[in-house]
Amino acid sequence: MPSASSALASACRRCSRMRTQRTNACGEPGKQCMSHKDKLLWKRRFVLAQLVNAPSAYIALSSGASLAAPGTSSYAESNSSSREEVVRTLYDDYSATYDNLDGSQVADAFGFPEMRTQLLAMASGNVLEIGVGTGLNMPFYDAKNLESFTGVDISQGMLDVAANRANNVLGGVKDVRLVRADATEPLAEPLARRTFDTVVDTFSLCVIPEPVKALREMRGALNQGGRMLLLEHTKAKNAALGWYQDATADIIAGGGDGGTGKGCRWNDDVEAMLKSVEGVVIERVDRKLGGTVSLIVARAV
Structure with a gap:
């Protein structure tokens, strides 16, 4: 009969073959030899492997975007209205179910909560958030670092x-304002000519x-x-993946036959766009x- 130590070693070797780490759970009979962190890691790797097969689902989960693109029925029915009215109406209609896209296990597997946490830990002082939506980012701010918070969105809903x-979640912040405005139009008036430490x-x-x-x-x-x-x-630097993003961008954004990306362009070159803006210096880019996603920190000079 094999000794207890050799049996444990054999069990852990089996765990290794199952692509799990040798955790202390290996020494406890009847328990799975994979920690929660390990499970999340392998789930994320699996989902990433499926990215080329389901890019539109990835876009929908990460952005929750609801803007219909030209060529879809929602956009066509509203083409007599101004662009702002079209966008505002679409987001108003979508506001009640917007959060559903961000709360799934797949979104967790992609690591979106961790990305938001990493980014928003750097926010401080008087903070302005563009496209605040339903406030999905709010729980990820460190409220004690905020003197004020202003959120801008085109949709009142x-x-x-x-x-x-x-x-x-922002009860500790004394000054919280939510402003309806189009971020591509001058913001000075809607923001009462206030300026901010973080955008x-x-x-x-x-x-x-x-x-x-x-x-x-x-x-x-x-x-x-x-x-x-x-x-x-953002568009990947890897040539093959970048080509794939370009080839599928219109389909995912909803052009032509329509897609599930709800108008989101996943192949924009965000770094290049930001470099074209005067008075901004990029300090950090984490891909x-x-x-296909960039965390960018830039400073006003």
Whole structure:
């Protein structure tokens, strides 16, 4: 009969063959030899491996974007209205179910909560968030580092949901404001000519028809030396993946036959766009998910 130590060694070798780490659970009969962290790691690797097979699901989960692109029925039915009215109406209609896309296990497996946490830990002082939506980012801020918080969105429906969330998670911030405005239009008036220490944007640029205009407005809202914090879909530097993004961009965004990306362009070159904005210096770029998502820190100079 094999000894207890040899039996344990054999069990852990089996764990290794199952691509798990040798944790202390290996020594406890009847327990699975994989920690929660290990499970999440392998789940994430599996989901990333499926990216080339289901890019539109990836876009929908990360951005929660709801903007219909030209060529889809929602856009066509509203083509007599101004662009702002089209976007506002779509987001108003979508506000009640917007959060469902961000709360799934697949979103966790992609690591979006960790990305938001990493980015928003750097926010401090008077903070402006562009495309605040329903306030999905609010729980990830460190409220004690915020002197004030201002959220901008084009949809009043989204802002109504955000207001409820702000009451629950930003109670420690004395000055919280939610402003309905188009981020591609001059923001000085809607923001009462206030300027900010930090401007945040997460997964919004890809659905904004003129993202460079939005970036310029973000820069204009920053104090000298203030920081711009971005978490955005971007074109991968890997040639094959970048080619694939270009080839599928229209389909995913919803052009032609329509897609599930809801208008999100996942192949924008965000770094190049930001470099075209005067008075901004990029300090840091961290690429995620094979380079298809960028965490960018820039400073106003």
